[in-house]
Amino acid sequence: MNIALDFDDVCTDTHAYKYAAFQSRLGHGNFEYVSRTTLVDAGHLTISEYKAIQTEIYCDVEGSLDRLKFKSDCVTSIKNLIAAGHTVSIVTARDGIPLDIARMLLEREGLDLTTIGVGYGNSKTEALKDFDVFIDDDPTHLVDLLGTGKRLYIMSTSENMQFEHPEIKRVNNWQEFFEEITSIEA
Template sequence: MNTLNICIDIDGTITKAYDWLDMANKYFKKNITEDQVTEYEIHEVMGIKRQEYDDFYNRNKFKLHSDQKLRDGAKLVITALHQFHNIYFVTARDLELKTLTHLFLRNNEIPYDNLFVLGSHYKVDKAHELDCNVFIEDNYNNAIQLSEAGFNVLLMDTNYNRKPINDKITRVNNWNEIFLIITELSSQIKAV
């Protein structure tokens, strides 16, 4: 087995994809269900202006990101992968959430080699810098960008990313699938 550089997004990838929905429904007095979240952009889902959502997010981002729950199997699989591979969390979260994000990962006992809080959805340059072998993501546009830059992407299936994918993207339903795919990939990559 060869050591891989695994880049992992956080929100919607290791955390449950719809944790924000209850708080947003209460705030905007809506009753949106998970099945109705068919777009990544939350303001579009809620039927509000982007600035309204930005105001909500800026007021509530620390609580939103503190209260998230892990996806089933995420901790177990990442812990197992970390024994043989490098784990890099690469998130678009605001830079001011860096300390909170470190605490979230540590409090949930998620092992990792480094955390990169980019403050931007553009992750291609960081993936190149990290010599990424596989990127685990839930954002469709990020997955397309990364795949078009030559990276293998595992796209965590959600209602908001069910669009056509290319041959560098593999849609996955859970962390057990991710473990099997990465194990197979690491056996196929030749040692440098």
């Protein structure tokens, strides 16, 4: 099968990386989650400060190489999927420097994957037209693909737990996702 993976918070623990970066810049961790709502609406930052820090974090090559970690079992599972004959690619909103960083991180793990960056705020639908399976943590990208016949999965994050859809299967970690894909073949 032709499998497409979102990068941030599917392959990597991006939220943990972002949380630590915002915490160190703000000098406190009086917020549970890094989002516009928890930081801007709660009065910790202005929207332009929030956006500036967000850009800085995503473009931070050294910080990312040092502190942006793959989720457990992600790298091994990707290698096992490839070994089982599947094609695995990345379809991410990242572009420019953040996309280069994603490629560096993958290469460092010995993963030579096709990485497609659509740019922040853009739809992934066109980039995903030739794929059979797609997993993302952002419900918006998944909902866009309903009715296309693809197998859709949502990777759980603390932000998306309220989301439910009968045609989008929730997985909580890489072990579960790997088992799902393996069970399709069986």
